[in-house]
Amino acid sequence: MKKNAVILVVDDDPDITDSLKIILESRDYIVRTASNGKEALQALEDQKPDIMILDIMMATDTEGFDLAYDLKQRPEFKNLPIIMLTGFLEKVREEGPGDFAYILGEQWPAHWLFEKPLDTNRLLDKIDEILKERT
């Protein structure tokens, strides 16, 4: 397993970013945080992370989506693994493109979706799995 992988956590809720930072750092990941799309972009420019954990609804209901779609257009971030978080799965389900099945499909910029409150163990397992695939 690749150690010292860089993970960028983007959420406007500092309780979430702080908690995740502590938990992830305890696993020896390098954690960067951002509280909105703009900060996230800045952080991405500074240092390209191995994984991005991204909340969907921040200042606007789709800020996370917008950022993710943006990144898909950019060659350097096209393959960045994104784990999306949402507190409102029902809303995503209703307003997402087509059926819920699409969430993990081609049209979605993210490949994983986690519902908040987070199941920390599942999240850690998923991160391990992604990093394993990458190496």
Add this chain to the structure above:
Amino acid sequence: MKAPRNFLSEEGRQVCRNTIREEMERIQWLINIRWWAPILIAAIAAMGVATGFDGSVAKLFIVAAYVLGYNAFFYRWRLRLGAEPAATIPRLQHCTTWQAALDCSAIVLLAYLNGGTISPMSFLIVLPIILVATVLSSRPAYGFAAFVLAGITLVDIFELVGWLPHQSPVFRQKAIFSPPNLQQVLFNLMVLYLLAAIAAFLTTTLSKAKRDNTEALEDLFESATQLNQKFWRLFSMIQAIGSAQNLDQVLRIVTSESAAVMEVQGISVKLLSDDGNYLRYAAAHGLPDAFVREKVADVQKSPLNKRIIEGEPFVTGNVKAKEIFQFGEILAEAHIKSVLFLPLHLEGKVIGILGAYCLLADRFSEEDLDFFRLVAELVAIALENARAYEAVEKLVKERSWYMLRVAHNLRAPLAGMLSILDVVRGEYLGNLNAEQQEYLRRLDRRSRTMLMMVNELMTLAKSREAQQTDKTKSVEPELVARRIRRTFQERAAEKNISFNVTVPEDLPAFRGDLEMVEQIIENLVSNAIKYTLPDGRVEVKFTRTANMIRMEISDTGIGISKADKPKLFSEFFRAENARAIEKNGTGLGLAIVKEFVDKLDGRILVESEEGMGTIFVVDLPVATNQKGGQHDSAGNP
């Protein structure tokens, strides 16, 4: 279009049926006796031959064939009428009239071929006259008598002038080919006229009383039919209004339907503002665009509107007085001659004005006014219902939206809180002693209960907000059963509860949404397992009823007391014995179940005895497009 429903009383319908049957029998009788006419003619011919007539009798058979031919035609006509469910008296009389006309022509022809007026056979012409007088009214009876006499007279004149060859009567030993002289003809014609007049007079007088009855009945039948149609339209209007959802729809239906019911060109509905000062055109049907555009009239400035609102209907059969009409010119341009305005009353309050517009002058009678009043009442009720419905709908929507928002907003801080708890409980910030761990565990548990409650509230709110469910979707019972097994097997095993799900083969699909069906059964099974003590039994059984699919969820659990049963499906209700087992329930599970079952047009029943167990029976409709859908996909190239 459906056949008009009949609003006539049973007696009325019986009278109509009897009259129609009598008329039908009369037609049959005429046809039956007419079959004898060719035989009669053949007999005449035979008599002619027997008495040594030296001319040809073949000509008589032309008439026989003619009568035979048209009688066969009427026979078929009669059969067709008999097969018609909606045969009416005028249509039957139409048939009778044609028969009389052809009979008269046949008799004139027979008379001509048999020597004209001088023939003793000419007296047969009274036969159709008598027939017609008995079956039709006196006017056509005299008409046909005149027709026959005119025919005979013309034959005589033509013979005298030499335009028609004289035909010898068949009873003479020697055929006479020279026409009779004028004197003879005149004498015979006079006798014939007299005879025919007497016959017509006597028979019409005799049958007058009966005919009068028939005519009165016909009128009654006619107006009853019209009334029936009106009622049918009113009825379909009520139906249409009943199925309408919002005010606009109701207004559209009300205006177009009442135009049809009242048989007028246009209908308008003006509604009074809440303060009663303004009238707004809410809807119009069959009127120029100028009406449809939103126009507001100041009641104080319009004496006509003011009078109507005060309760006085307004009728005019001659729209010319421009000064009293706002739209006088528009009305004139649209060729509208008669107008009628009625106040729309509701519970003693005027809520607007109903207007009717007609192209005919002086269209509206006193009787119409009564009928319009009825329509106006109906319209007022429909409008008020639509308003109430909209208000309720808005309120429900607002409530659901509010609930959803609250639930969303509650969930965000909860998620943050649980994240922090994760960090602390995970000892990322330092080690905890056992007591600290225990208290944090309890905090975590309470927070998760709260989260569950918020989630269920959201489900409920969403379900209330959602419009009609998609009726074309279907759900395979087998799939639901598989998922239920997977979800609950472990939990049941932990409590040592035997858990069985049975689905018969080839059970049709449910109609509706997989998520909803699943949520229903998940909530019920989850409860069953929760409230069944270890070593108990929980069973889910799928079966087929007439047009539903039945799911029975039975357990050997704590049961439901009689007192709690009625409250079972209310939000936040939790039974006493349930609380004892599970402290942290939300009381929303069964409310959601009920909500979803209703949404899917199903029904739910519960049988329970405290301490013995509970059976929930859920019936959900079978998918309607099941077979059709498969055909479609197979049939598509």
